[in-house]
Amino acid sequence: xxxxxxxxxxxxxRGPGPFLSVRDLSVExxxxxxxxxxxxxxxxxxxxxxxxxxxxESGSGKSVTNLAILGLHDPAHTKIGGEIWLEDQELxxxxxxxxxxxxxxxxxxxxxxxxxxxxxxxxxxxxIGEVYRKHKGASKKEARDxxxxxxxxxxxxxxxxxxxxxPHEFSGGMRQRAMIAxxxxxxxxxxxxxEPTTALDVTVQAQxxxxxxxxxxxxxxxxxxxxxxxxxxxxxxxxxxVMYAGRAAExxxxxxxxxxxxxxxxxxxxxxxxRLNSSVDVPLMPVRGTPPSLLNPPSGCPFHPRCxxxxxxxxxxxxxxxxxxSPETGHGDACYLTLEQKRELxxxxxxxxx
Amino acid sequence: MTSYLVRRVAGALVILMxxxxxxxxxxxxxxRDPARAFCGKICQPETLALIRHNLGMDEPxxxxxxxxxxxxxxxxxxxxxGECPAPCLGYSFATQEPVFGAIVDRFPVTLSLxxxxxxxxxxFGIMTGMIAAWKVGQPLDKIASASSVVGASLQIxxxxxxxxxxxxxxxxxxxxxxxxxxxxxxxxxxxHLLLPWVVLSIIFTANYTRMTRSQMVEQLAExxxxxxxxxxxxxxxxxxRFAWRGAMIPIVTIFGVDLATLLGGAIITEQTxxxxxxxxxxVRAVQNTDLPMLLGVTIVGAAAIVLLNxxxxxxxxFIDPRVRLS
Ligand SMILES: Nc1ncnc2c1ncn2[C@@H]1O[C@H](COP(=O)(O)OP(=O)(O)O)[C@@H](O)[C@H]1O
Ligand code: SF4
Ligand SMILES: [Mg+2]
Numbered sequence: 001x002x003x004x005x006x007x008x009x010x011x012x013x014r015g016p017g018p019f020l021s022v023r024d025l026s027v028e029x030x031x032x033x034x035x036x037x038x039x040x041x042x043x044x045x046x047x048x049x050x051x052x053x054x055x056x057e058s059g060s061g062k063s064v065t066n067l068a069i070l071g072l073h074d075p076a077h078t079k080i081g082g083e084i085w086l087e088d089q090e091l092x093x094x095x096x097x098x099x100x101x102x103x104x105x106x107x108x109x110x111x112x113x114x115x116x117x118x119x120x121x122x123x124x125x126x127x128i129g130e131v132y133r134k135h136k137g138a139s140k141k142e143a144r145d146x147x148x149x150x151x152x153x154x155x156x157x158x159x160x161x162x163x164x165x166x167p168h169e170f171s172g173g174m175r176q177r178a179m180i181a182x183x184x185x186x187x188x189x190x191x192x193x194x195e196p197t198t199a200l201d202v203t204v205q206a207q208x209x210x211x212x213x214x215x216x217x218x219x220x221x222x223x224x225x226x227x228x229x230x231x232x233x234x235x236x237x238x239x240x241x242v243m244y245a246g247r248a249a250e251x252x253x254x255x256x257x258x259x260x261x262x263x264x265x266x267x268x269x270x271x272x273x274x275r276l277n278s279s280v281d282v283p284l285m286p287v288r289g290t291p292p293s294l295l296n297p298p299s300g301c302p303f304h305p306r307c308x309x310x311x312x313x314x315x316x317x318x319x320x321x322x323x324x325x326s327p328e329t330g331h332g333d334a335c336y337l338t339l340e341q342k343r344e345l346x347x348x349x350x351x352x353x354x
Numbered sequence: 355m356t357s358y359l360v361r362r363v364a365g366a367l368v369i370l371m372x373x374x375x376x377x378x379x380x381x382x383x384x385x386r387d388p389a390r391a392f393c394g395k396i397c398q399p400e401t402l403a404l405i406r407h408n409l410g411m412d413e414p415x416x417x418x419x420x421x422x423x424x425x426x427x428x429x430x431x432x433x434x435x436g437e438c439p440a441p442c443l444g445y446s447f448a449t450q451e452p453v454f455g456a457i458v459d460r461f462p463v464t465l466s467l468x469x470x471x472x473x474x475x476x477x478f479g480i481m482t483g484m485i486a487a488w489k490v491g492q493p494l495d496k497i498a499s500a501s502s503v504v505g506a507s508l509q510i511x512x513x514x515x516x517x518x519x520x521x522x523x524x525x526x527x528x529x530x531x532x533x534x535x536x537x538x539x540x541x542x543x544x545x546h547l548l549l550p551w552v553v554l555s556i557i558f559t560a561n562y563t564r565m566t567r568s569q570m571v572e573q574l575a576e577x578x579x580x581x582x583x584x585x586x587x588x589x590x591x592x593x594x595r596f597a598w599r600g601a602m603i604p605i606v607t608i609f610g611v612d613l614a615t616l617l618g619g620a621i622i623t624e625q626t627x628x629x630x631x632x633x634x635x636x637v638r639a640v641q642n643t644d645l646p647m648l649l650g651v652t653i654v655g656a657a658a659i660v661l662l663n664x665x666x667x668x669x670x671x672f673i674d675p676r677v678r679l680s
Binding site: 072101105108109113116117118119121130131134135166168182 | 577583584585588
């Protein structure tokens, strides 16, 4: 299935590198309407104990990317290219049993809507305990005790009774806590949180994010936090990757990307973010236009149909040639504007806003 | 749970009363006079009036209904037939036998037929539907889908004689259908009902195959199934330990609805194989305008359906913990 030449044999060890390294990942779905290029040549790294925020409008390929890490795409309809290294294990070429042993164990995932993501037919305790039994070979009793312990750890009151309740008997926030308990029951090295707070109200959102941070400090878990809200990233992540149309538009530390955003799309996202300290009547400025169709992505820079600056950057380039992210490491973005131009435009924008 | 059951049964009794009142009114409003049947060829008006009186038919309709209803609980005294102990559903105009006794005699036949067919329908339909869903798009799936289309278009009175001809007469694989009480000989009970079960279940089974397949496919696309896989569950255990429960919920619901149709199918099946069940009783009662018998059969049939529906709802609550029986 993979189309990339190997830098080394799949599954064999390689030199010390980042904890998680995604190289040139592409994911294509064959559908009735044609091929959906959901993720296109995406690369990023994640170090142990840190949090990477992946930000982008809905449909930009955030979930698809992370489902690929877990190998959860239906192979019959999906073509996956590139490499995903988790320490010295390549995941795209890994076999079914390897992936089953990995999921819920070394790599765990929590989803947006804990009501639909939890089984309505099984108690919370059973759903948590099941993972523990599967991966750690624990007995029923041990699994139940562990479930109680996990529920306590994520701050669910009276875990001894709550363990026997069903998801529909929990509130939204409690359900997400239970989901987190389930994800962390085997002490995973990597936790992928796909919009974990989107379905929750604001105060609960903050609690859940705090919980994730706290657990990370205790257990050193690496976290990928997917969100369409830069505000969530600001308080939680170490690094950010902004995704657009299945590609990385910009990446860097949270400080770099939020303080000195370089890509016009990031500017758009930032200005559409409500600020607590700005006066209420400052209008939000969402990115104009709509996300592109991934059945037929725009040529050149995928953002060009919605961008105000192709003239400045050089329309020939913007319309026809795909920008790659540069520089290769550190704070980088995929846009033909010069750093000078970006700085000026950004300053002008923030003055507008103030 | 107990209070739920009490309330459901009470509700069921009210429904049954309404059904019986309507049926009573409809049946007794027909222009044909059953008293004539007792009167013979040369019928004097006085004799007719006497017979009417003896049958209790000279009273206002609601008084007659009241007597009928009270008879179920307290028994009745007929001038024509004498003592009728509770539960009394009256006497057949056609055969003069007590209606309740006649129904009790034939009940095991229809019950065996319907329950056996239900087992075949559910077991077979769900199993083939599961296999089809497990092998979605593969040959087994296509075979299951195709045969379910064929099955759904078959008719009892066509398949019944056809299968009887081949399996009983030509190949002599199974005995000619009849009813042997299960208490007498369980094996004979089974073998003699095998063909009626198969015939009655054929049209329904196809439906359940189709529904199970589509429900499973739908469930497998649900978020919680993805979560289960994200936990490291194998496809097999996701399929057999998670998804089937979600799929069974609509199946159980539909089955509750189908019970009435199934009973209708049982009547046709009894006719097809000359089994002496409630169906035969009903058909004969219609032919003879045997009002007490018709009323009795209707009300017992309705009671069975209402009762089975309560059972189905309880079963439903067992499958889906979100359903509270209150
Ligand atoms: N199984 C699939 N088949 C076809 N298209 C898909 C599938 N899953 C996702 N997509 C498409 O891929 C694109 C990216 O989706 P996704 O990663 O879910 O976006 P998001 O950034 O909101 O998480 C969307 O256009 C979506 O419609
Ligand atoms: S490359 Fe061109 S179109 Fe793309 S963001 Fe930069 S200026 Fe806009
Ligand atoms: Mg998503």
